[in-house]
Amino acid sequence: MTQFQGTGGAASISYEPVNVKDLLIEMKDTAELLIDLSYSAVLLSNDELAQEVIRLEQRMDVLEMRARMALMMAVRSPSDAEQLAPVLGIVSAADAISDAAGDIAKVVLEDIGLPEAMRDALPEAVETLVRVIVEPDSAYAGRTLEAIDLESQTGVRAIAIRRGDEWLLNPGPETTFEADDVILLRGPEVAIADVYETASGTEYVNVDAEPPQIADLERAVDTIVHMKNLSELAVDLAYSAVLFDSEPLAEEVSNLEIEVDALESRFEAWTLQAAADAPDPVDLRGLIHLGRATESISDAAVELSEGVLREMNVHPVVQLAVEESDEIIVRVPVGDGSMLAGTQVTGGIPDVEPSVTVIAIRRPEEGWLLIGGTDAEVQAGDILIAKGSQAATTAFEELA
Secondary structure (H helix, E strand, C coil): CEEEECCCCCCCCCCCCCCHHHHHHHHHHHHHHHHHHHHHHHHHCCHHHHHHHHHHHHHHHHHHHHHHHHHHHHCCCHHHHHHHHHHHHHHHHHHHHHHHHHHHHHHHHCCCCCCCHHHHHHHHCCCEEEEEECCCCCCCCCEEHHHHCHHHHHCCEEEEEEECCEEEECCCCCCEECCCCEEEEEECHHHHHHHHHHHHCCCCCCCCCCCCCCHHHHHHHHHHHHHHHHHHHHHHHHHHHHHHCCHHHHHHHHHHHHHHHHHHHHHHHHHHHHHCCCCCHHHHHHHHHHHHHHHHHHHHHHHHHHHHHCCCCCCHHHHHHHCCCCCEEEEEECCCCCCCCCCEEECCEECCCCCCEEEEEEECCCEEEECCCCCEECCCCCEEEEEECHHHHHHHHHHC
C-alpha cells in the first residue's frame, strides 16, 4: 500500500532525505490512477472526480520535485550521471502524464465543451469508476477490506482512498474504511450501484447519452477512445521495458506512439468536418483538447522507455520500483510452428495453458488490435502483448 500526504496547492519544498524507490512507486501508481480518473471524469461529466484529478496532479508536482532533488544529490561522478539520467527521464515522463490528465480534467472543470456522444462511447474504453463518500452509518464504516470481502463478493475494487489530505493508493486487506473517507471504486456498473448505495446511503445514478447522429463525429469519438486505449497500453509497455531492460518492448512503445500520432491527425480532420453539421460547434472544442492530451500521454510513454532504446543501463532502483507490480507485461512473437497459432482468444483469455491475458495484438499488415470484449484468433506472425505472473508469462513465451 502506498501512502502520502496531499497538498492544498503550491507549497514551499525543501530537501529532505527520501527513498527514491518509494518515490518512483508513488509516481507510477499516481500516474496510472490519474489516467483512469481523468477519463472517468469526462465520461460522467463529474466535477468531483475532476477535482480529485487536480489534487493528485498537485501531489505529483511535489513528488517530481523531491525526486529531482534526491537524484541531484546522488550524482557523484560521470558514471552516476549516466545511470541516473534515464531515471530523471522516468520522473519527467510520469509528471507529463500527470499534466496531461490535468488537462483532460479541465475539459470538465472549465466547461470547455464536449458532445454528449462522448459519454456513449467511453464505457467501451474504461471500467466504471466512481467517487463515493463513506457515511458514518454505512455498513462499511470501521471495517477492513478483508472483512468486507468487497472484490470477491461484488467484483468491485477500491483503488484509492482520500482521507482529508492524505491519500492511500492500492489499499490492502488490512485497510479500514472510515466515515467521511473518499473512496475511488472501479468495477462492473451493475455491481458499482449496490456498493455505492451501501457506502453512501444514496442511490447511484448513471446518465445515459444518445449515440451521435453525425457520421464524422461518431468516427472522431471512436478514434479518441482508440487513442486513449493505445496510450494506456504504451505506458504499461514502457514500464515493462524498463523492468526487463527490453529493447523489443521499448520499440513497441515507439510503434504505438507512431500509431497514436496518425490517429490524432485523422481525429482532428473528422472533428473539424463534424463541426459543419453540429448544432453547436463550440461543443467540439473539448474533443480537440482530449486528442492533444491523449497524444501527450503516448509521448510520455516513449520518454519513459527512452533510456532502454538508447542502450543506457537501467538503474537498479527503477527495476525494484517497477517490480512492485503483481503482474508483468511481455511481448510475444508467434512463430510459424507455434502452438499458439490458430488459438482462439476470448475476452483476452487464450484457449491454452498457462493462463495469461492477451491485451493487444499487432499484425504487421493490419496494425493494432486491442483485446477486451473482442474475440480474436492468433495467427503466425502476430506480436502478442500479454500480462500475467512471471511464471505464467515465461511458459507462454515458450509456447510461441
